[in-house]
Amino acid sequence: MTDPLPSWRDGAARQSIEAFVTAAATEGGPGFIAPAERIAVFDNDGTLWSEQPLYFQFLFALDRVHALAPTQPDWTTRDPFKSLLAEGPAAVAKLGMEDLLAVMNATHSGMSTDAFGDIVRAWLSSARHPHTGKRFDTMIFAPMVELIRYLEGHGFRVFIVSGGGQEFLRAWVERTYGIPPERVIGSYAGLEYGAQDGQPVVMKTAQVGLVDDHAGKPVGIQRFIGRRPAFAFGNSDGDFEMLEWTTSAPGPRFAGLLHHTDGAREFAYDRNASIGKLDRALDAAPARGWTVVDMARDWRVVYAPD
Amino acid sequence: MTDPLPSWRDGAARQSIEAFVTAAATEGGPGFIAPAERIAVFDNDGTLWSEQPLYFQFLFALDRVHALAPTQPDWTTRDPFKSLLAEGPAAVAKLGMEDLLAVMNATHSGMSTDAFGDIVRAWLSSARHPHTGKRFDTMIFAPMVELIRYLEGHGFRVFIVSGGGQEFLRAWVERTYGIPPERVIGSYAGLEYGAQDGQPVVMKTAQVGLVDDHAGKPVGIQRFIGRRPAFAFGNSDGDFEMLEWTTSAPGPRFAGLLHHTDGAREFAYDRNASIGKLDRALDAAPARGWTVVDMARDWRVVYAPD
Numbered sequence: 001m002t003d004p005l006p007s008w009r010d011g012a013a014r015q016s017i018e019a020f021v022t023a024a025a026t027e028g029g030p031g032f033i034a035p036a037e038r039i040a041v042f043d044n045d046g047t048l049w050s051e052q053p054l055y056f057q058f059l060f061a062l063d064r065v066h067a068l069a070p071t072q073p074d075w076t077t078r079d080p081f082k083s084l085l086a087e088g089p090a091a092v093a094k095l096g097m098e099d100l101l102a103v104m105n106a107t108h109s110g111m112s113t114d115a116f117g118d119i120v121r122a123w124l125s126s127a128r129h130p131h132t133g134k135r136f137d138t139m140i141f142a143p144m145v146e147l148i149r150y151l152e153g154h155g156f157r158v159f160i161v162s163g164g165g166q167e168f169l170r171a172w173v174e175r176t177y178g179i180p181p182e183r184v185i186g187s188y189a190g191l192e193y194g195a196q197d198g199q200p201v202v203m204k205t206a207q208v209g210l211v212d213d214h215a216g217k218p219v220g221i222q223r224f225i226g227r228r229p230a231f232a233f234g235n236s237d238g239d240f241e242m243l244e245w246t247t248s249a250p251g252p253r254f255a256g257l258l259h260h261t262d263g264a265r266e267f268a269y270d271r272n273a274s275i276g277k278l279d280r281a282l283d284a285a286p287a288r289g290w291t292v293v294d295m296a297r298d299w300r301v302v303y304a305p306d
Numbered sequence: 307m308t309d310p311l312p313s314w315r316d317g318a319a320r321q322s323i324e325a326f327v328t329a330a331a332t333e334g335g336p337g338f339i340a341p342a343e344r345i346a347v348f349d350n351d352g353t354l355w356s357e358q359p360l361y362f363q364f365l366f367a368l369d370r371v372h373a374l375a376p377t378q379p380d381w382t383t384r385d386p387f388k389s390l391l392a393e394g395p396a397a398v399a400k401l402g403m404e405d406l407l408a409v410m411n412a413t414h415s416g417m418s419t420d421a422f423g424d425i426v427r428a429w430l431s432s433a434r435h436p437h438t439g440k441r442f443d444t445m446i447f448a449p450m451v452e453l454i455r456y457l458e459g460h461g462f463r464v465f466i467v468s469g470g471g472q473e474f475l476r477a478w479v480e481r482t483y484g485i486p487p488e489r490v491i492g493s494y495a496g497l498e499y500g501a502q503d504g505q506p507v508v509m510k511t512a513q514v515g516l517v518d519d520h521a522g523k524p525v526g527i528q529r530f531i532g533r534r535p536a537f538a539f540g541n542s543d544g545d546f547e548m549l550e551w552t553t554s555a556p557g558p559r560f561a562g563l564l565h566h567t568d569g570a571r572e573f574a575y576d577r578n579a580s581i582g583k584l585d586r587a588l589d590a591a592p593a594r595g596w597t598v599v600d601m602a603r604d605w606r607v608v609y610a611p612d
Contacts (some may be wrong), residue, residue, distance in 0.1 A: 036486060113528055157488070170532045180342060181532025182463070182488075191528050193521035193547060200547075200554050202528040215499035222419055222497050222508045224530060226476045226487025241499060241506075248506050 004150045007143040007301040013256075013293045017147065020254040024230065025154040031252045033230050040151045040231035041221060041242060042144070044162035044169060044186075046276040047235045047258055048177065049140040050129075052267040054275060056136045057164050058092045060123055064107035072106075081106070089130070093274060104165075105206040109189055112201040113167055120171035134303070137176050142304040144233075144258075145177060156231065159183045161220055163213035163238055167204065185220045187212045217242035235260065236276045243281065243290060255290040257281055262296040265303075310456045313449040313607040319562075319599045323453065326560040330536065331460040337558045339536050346457045346537035347527060347548060348450070350468035350475060350492075352582040353541045353564055354483065355446040356435075358573040360581060362442045363470050364398045366429055370413035378412075387412070395436070399580060410471075411512040415495055418507040419473055426477035440609070443482050448610040450539075450564075451483060462537065465489045467526055469519035469544055473510065491526045493518045523548035541566065542582045549587065549596060561596040563587055568602040571609075 008014040023031025024038060045051040065075070065084050075081035080099035083091040095103065108116070124137050132139065148158050160179055162169055166186030173179050190207030193200065212220040218241050221229065232239075232246035235258040243255040259278065260269050270278040285292050295302065314320040329337025330344060351357040371381070371390050381387035386405035389397040401409065414422070430443050438445065454464050466485055468475055472492030479485050496513030499506065518526040524547050527535065538545075538552035541564040549561040565584065566575050576584040591598050601608065 036480070039488075113532075159488075166529075166532070174342070182345075182465075182530060184532060188529070191525045193524040193551070200524070200551050202524055202551075218499040218506070218508055219497045223472075223494070224488060226419075226472070226490060245499070245506050245508075 004153065005143070005146050007146055007299060009298055009300050011298055013291055013298045016291045017150075017254070017256070020231070020252065021151060021154050021156075024156075024252060033252055035155050037227065037230055037251075038151075038154070038156040039225060039227055039229040040148075040156045040158045041161045041185075041225075041229045041233070041246070042148070042158065043234040043236070043239050043242070044160050044164055044173075046260065047141075047233055047239075048144050048160070049136070050266060051276050052269065053130065054089050054092055055164065056129075056139075057168050059089065059127070059130075059136075060120065060168070061103055061107045062089060062092055063123060063127060064119070065103065068107065101208075105189070108165060108168070109204045109206045112196060112203055113191070114201070116167055116204055117171040120168055124172055134306075137172055138306065139303055140176060141258075141299075142301045143299050145304075147233075148177060148179070151231065157183070159185060159221075159225060159229075161212065161217050161242060162186045163211070163216075166212075185212060185224045187216075213238045215241045218245040221245065230254065232256070233258070234281070236278050237280045238276075240281045240284070243288075247288060247290070255288070256293055257285055257290055258293045259295060261294050262299070262302065264296075266295060310459065311449070311452050313452055313605060315604055315606050317604055319597055319604045322597045323456075323560070323562070326537070326558065327457060327460050327462075330462075330558060339558055341461050343533065343536055343557075344457075344460070344462040345531055345533055345535040346454075346462045346464045347467045347491075347531075347535045347539070347552070348454070348464065349540040349542070349545045349548070350466050350470055350479075352566065353447075353539055353545075354450050354466070355442070356572060357582050358575065359436065360395050360398055361470065362435075362445075363474050365395065365433070365436075365442075366426065366474070367409055367413045368395060368398055369429060369433060370425070371409065374413065407514075411495065414471060414474070415510045415512045418502060418509055419497070420507070422473055422510055423477040426474055430478055440612075443478055444612065445609055446482060447564075447605075448607045449605050451610075453539075454483060454485070457537065463489070465491060465527075465531060465535075467518065467523050467548060468492045469517070469522075472518075491518060491530045493522075519544045521547045524551040527551065536560065538562070539564070540587070542579075542584050543586045544582075546587045546590070549594075553594060553596070561594070562599060563591055563596055564599045565601060567600050568605075568608065570602075572601060 023029055024033040026032055045055050069075050080095055151158055164186050166188045169184050169186050170181040173184055188209040190205035192203045192205050194203050210220055228249050229246045231254045232243050233256040247253040247255045260267055329335055330339040332338055351361050375381050386401055457464055470492050472494045475490050475492050476487040479490055494515040496511035498509045498511050500509050516522055516526055534555050535552045537560045538549050539562040553559040553561045566573055
């Protein structure tokens with residue numbers, strides 16, 4: 001038999017995953033889950049791909065600010081754009097919520113969803129990560145993609161539940177993770193049906209929608225899936241409520257937390273991180289029976305070889 | 307070979323459906339659609355079940371107003387509740403948008419999504435249609451359920467895209483149509499993550515969300531599916547934009563309109579109806595290549611036998 005999880009070392013984390021998933025698909029056993037109820041949800045940033053030194057979507061937004069700056073002459077004198085143009089990623093990390101929203105609106109709205117998808121894909125094909133020099137969509141975690149396929153092989157429907165932008169994610173996750181757009185839940189602003197050159201389009205607007213993080217994650221899950229997941233995986237305190245919601249109902253439930261312990265192969269951070277802080281959820285894990293995956297210890301491979 | 311559409315009479319409508327669906331699944335042929343792109347969307351009220359003399363969900367809301375009235379003493383003197391309690395369904399039909407919203411909020415929010423689902427199912431099991439005396443969930447159209455199965459058998463993912471309430475629909479459509487909750491798009495108000503008796507819950511709130519009708523349907527489709535459908539079916543002008551969005555892109559596309567022509571077995575209405583008005587879309591159908599299904603002529607059976 002071929003190992004379905006070749007990038008996972010043997011150990012408690014892998015064993016708890018395998019025990020849960022095989023039991024879920026074993027009819028008549030104590031861990032059986034009816035096929036209709038086999039819903040799995042995954043955070044994206046820091047869970048399926050890296051998120052340091054800054055969420056990759058923020059680096060995309062920064063690149064878009066530079067690309068759009070020639071058409072927005074007042075940005076050179078107007079914050080937050082002025083600081084972003086002058087200081088780069090360091091300035092993004094310092095943005096308050098209101099300024100961040102202004103930057104996201106300026107770079108993520110005012111075009112059709114089709115046009116936005118094209119912009120994201122063009123960026124992904126040319127942009128490179130500031131530390132690794134890799135394409136961002138090659139900085140996905142091979143063990144997690146194996147886990148998604150493993151769950152699907154046991155009848156699970158797998159969804160992404162991300163604080164990242166829904167349309168940003170949809171532009172590349174089908175090709176990269178094999179997850180279709182209707183299984184991508186993310187943060188979003190507004191959409192509006194209209195026409196361009198006589199053809200119907202759906203336009204992205206700046207109107208506020210869902211912030212799919214913390215308590216927004218169970219809300220997004222209920223809105224899009226309408227059923228409580230049986231399996232959830234995250235890596236930060238922003239995933240706490242999603243894991244809590246998943247595991248606080250009766251029946252077999254699994255929650256996993258990826259602990260970024262591997263400064264050599266990826267990044268090492270947890271309680272004091274400004275991006276992907278893992279503190280409350282790490283403390284809660286033992287009592288709640290959540291499985292903590294130690295990247296350095298549990299993963300044979302982090303990124304798939306180029 | 308068993309007929310997959312036994313409730314459909316032979317004729318132009320059935321033939322256009324069969325030609326499209328078999329071509330979509332015929333690799334190498336001119337009508338082939340890649341499996342990932344095989345998305346089908348169906349309106350619900352008047353397309354999958356009846357909608358006369360009033361959307362069934364409005365009859366549910368009216369029954370809830372009666373059930374809740376003893377705890378709301380001021381309703382006997384305060385409109386719109388006063389009129390609803392005194393006059394019944396006729397008063398519902400006359401409600402303006404603001405009053406309708408007040409009634410929907412009073413009957414559809416302030417409880418958890420789980421509790422609301424229980425209320426809907428309890429109502430469905432006891433309520434009866436004012437004309438037919440049938441349970442509402444037996445007033446579903448057998449030919450359309452066959453069509454859903456037929457599409458699924460050819461690799462389509464089938465979604466409901468309804469002006470009705472998303473959580474109202476989810477309470478019964480999985481059992482009735484075999485469509486899981488994550489494929490139910492509907493109108494919605496707010497959701498909020500909270501706690502009841504120390505347990506996490508998702509509460510329904512009155513905050514305005516999506517009105518999934520007219521231009522709201524392409525918006526709902528993009529929000530939930532993230533991809534343009536290849537197949538769409540509706541029955542009223544509220545479905546116009548959904549059919550337009552579906553059929554205005556290149557590639558094989560199918561749009562169907564159910565024309566309620568059968569006053570003997572169901573209800574006969576179109577251009578002058580106050581519920582389910584079909585006028586603009588009926589006029590547009592020939593030039594746009596939309597298939598019009600004539601209920602009296604094209605269907606051997608309307609409701610499945612009890």
